[in-house]
Amino acid sequence: xxxxxxxxxxxxxxxxxxLISWLKKEGESVAKGEPLLEIETDKAxxxxxxxxxxxxxxxxxxxxxxxxxxxxxxxxxxxGEDPPSDEVAVESGRKTTAVPAASAIxxxxxxxxxxxxxxxxxxxxxxxVKISPKARRLASERGxxxxxxxxxxxxxEILASDILAAAASKxxxxxxxVDSSSxxxxxxxxxxxxxxxxxxxxxxxxxxxxxxxxxxxxxxxxQILGAKIEESRTEKSRGLKLTHTDLLVALVARxxxxxxxxxxxxxxxxxxxxxxxxxxxxxxxxxxVVAPVIQNAANSTLGEIAVRRRDLTERARSGKxxxxxxxxxxxTISNLGMFGVDAFTAIIIPPQAAILAVGRIADRxxxxxxxxxxxxxxxxxxxLTLSSDHRVVDGARAAEFLRDLVEAILNPQQxxx
Numbered sequence: 001x002x003x004x005x006x007x008x009x010x011x012x013x014x015x016x017x018x019l020i021s022w023l024k025k026e027g028e029s030v031a032k033g034e035p036l037l038e039i040e041t042d043k044a045x046x047x048x049x050x051x052x053x054x055x056x057x058x059x060x061x062x063x064x065x066x067x068x069x070x071x072x073x074x075x076x077x078x079x080g081e082d083p084p085s086d087e088v089a090v091e092s093g094r095k096t097t098a099v100p101a102a103s104a105i106x107x108x109x110x111x112x113x114x115x116x117x118x119x120x121x122x123x124x125x126x127x128x129v130k131i132s133p134k135a136r137r138l139a140s141e142r143g144x145x146x147x148x149x150x151x152x153x154x155x156x157e158i159l160a161s162d163i164l165a166a167a168a169s170k171x172x173x174x175x176x177x178v179d180s181s182s183x184x185x186x187x188x189x190x191x192x193x194x195x196x197x198x199x200x201x202x203x204x205x206x207x208x209x210x211x212x213x214x215x216x217x218x219x220x221x222x223q224i225l226g227a228k229i230e231e232s233r234t235e236k237s238r239g240l241k242l243t244h245t246d247l248l249v250a251l252v253a254r255x256x257x258x259x260x261x262x263x264x265x266x267x268x269x270x271x272x273x274x275x276x277x278x279x280x281x282x283x284x285x286x287x288x289v290v291a292p293v294i295q296n297a298a299n300s301t302l303g304e305i306a307v308r309r310r311d312l313t314e315r316a317r318s319g320k321x322x323x324x325x326x327x328x329x330x331x332t333i334s335n336l337g338m339f340g341v342d343a344f345t346a347i348i349i350p351p352q353a354a355i356l357a358v359g360r361i362a363d364r365x366x367x368x369x370x371x372x373x374x375x376x377x378x379x380x381x382x383x384l385t386l387s388s389d390h391r392v393v394d395g396a397r398a399a400e401f402l403r404d405l406v407e408a409i410l411n412p413q414q415x416x417x
Contacts, residue, residue, distance in 0.1 A: 004075055004084075005073055007039070007073055008323075009069040017039045018064070019037065019061050019062070019067055020039060020064075023038065023047070024037075026057060029054070030055070031050065032049075032051065032052050035048070038320075046323055055079055057075050057082075060072070060073050060074060061073040130156055135162065194350070199350060202388055202390050203388075204388075205343065205384065208382055208406045209366075209379050209380065210361045210409065212409070212410055213412055216412040240307060245335050246306045249294055250302055250305055257298055260273055260274075261273075261392065262331065262353060263331055264393075266353060266389055266391050274330040278294065278328045279294045281312065281313075281332070282332055282346070283316045291326065292325045293312075293328055294309060302416065331352060331356075333356050334346040336360075337360035354387060354389065354398070356385070357384070357385040357387065361382045364379065364381045384405070386398055
């Protein structure tokens with residue numbers, strides 16, 4: 001039985017998707033789950049997997065085309081089987097109907113023709129333009145819209161001098177600014193604006209001594225990642241390094257086990273507790289910020305987190321994130337320490353209830369010790385700022401979470417078991 005390949009809806013309110021490339025050629029065999037094509041949405045370029053086993057036939061759309069969601073763009077059939085008759089799946093609201101492709105094209109053409117006819121007929125509904133023959137010729141030659149010209153002749157007649165003046169004004173006018181922002185950056189702007197204006201943010205900040213975190217990275221890195229490489233024996237693990245972000249993901253996930261409210265989500269029905277802890281990592285790409293997700297982080301080892309983090313980073317930078325890579329986040333970490341930032345506040349990603357902003361680790365003079373033995377000392381300090389949705393997390397809950405996270409960072413090896 002033939003299986004249709006359709007333009008998928010990967011996001012809320014998505015109407016179209018742009019076909020970037022086919023990863024298989026027409027007539028080639030494909031297996032279910034094998035990468036089949038790449039499409040671009042408002043978030044990123046994503047690989048779409050084959051919905052079944054068979055042979056790719058009936059490819060209707062070439063790379064670069066914008067395709068409505070739900071439209072059949074190819075078929076996967078058994079060897080020797082012909083694809084079904086040409087049809088297009090047209091999605092409208094919550095209902096989907098199928099119409100012949102030719103009819104869809106004809107309908108679109110008719111709509112365009114009607115719009116053009118209406119536009120052309122519009123002037124006939126107004127008074128005829130008074131214009132001299134020479135002025136009309138000049139307007140045609142110089143691309144001047146007569147609707148933008150005020151006639152200086154008798155009775156408002158447009159003269160040749162009026163056309164020349166309009167053409168000169170048009171030539172000297174500055175070119176309009178062009179918005180060259182990408183779909184990713186536009187979506188990021190829309191979503192951060194929506195979050196900032198609709199989510200009641202509040203912020204709490206703590207400084208923490210990162211000396212033990214540095215020691216854990218140096219000690220656990222070779223030990224854990226060496227075991228991971230030996231276990232996998234794949235190129236994917238070669239050259240892998242444990243980062244502070246890997247440690248923070250593991251520590252945050254384990255602290256969230258004790259604070260499920262911070263891992264919850266705000267919905268129209270109220271607060272929803274999430275059964276899994278999926279940590280999003282805010283990453284800068286060429287044209288915006290994306291937040292791929294480390295799934296089930298609380299039950300993942302440091303080695304597994306490191307491998308997954310590197311894979312997601314490489315995919316994000318190359319624009320190859322898959323739908324599953326950015327789905328299901330319940331809490332996000334945004335680390336700008338590598339850019340020399342001491343501290344900042346981050347904007348929550350709805351429907352998540354919180355996001356942790358991490359600054360750089362820098363030597364500072366701080367009190368060392370307690371009581372009579374306290375003295376000034378230089379320690380590697382790091383600033384953490386938690387942004388919380390006050391509808392889900394109140395001040396006390398946020399403070400308790402950050403207190404426990406600081407304690408985990410002060411004793412990372414004990415916290416990670």
